[in-house]
Amino acid sequence: MTTETRTLSYLTRTLRLSKSSWINRRKLRTSSSTMTRAAAICVAHGG
Known part of the structure; x- marks a missing residue:
């Protein structure tokens, strides 16, 4: 899993x-x- 993919999935989740x-x-x-x-x-109708 590349850093880009991880960042993308994190952003999507957030x-x-x-x-x-x-x-x-x-x-x-x-x-x-x-x-x-x-x-x-x-209250207006006397409870």
């Missing part, structure tokens, strides 16, 4: 990881905001 973590972060943010909204609605 890119894939960062992409998936970014997607997960986005999912987390949307779900948390949805939960906050649901909680606010519950």
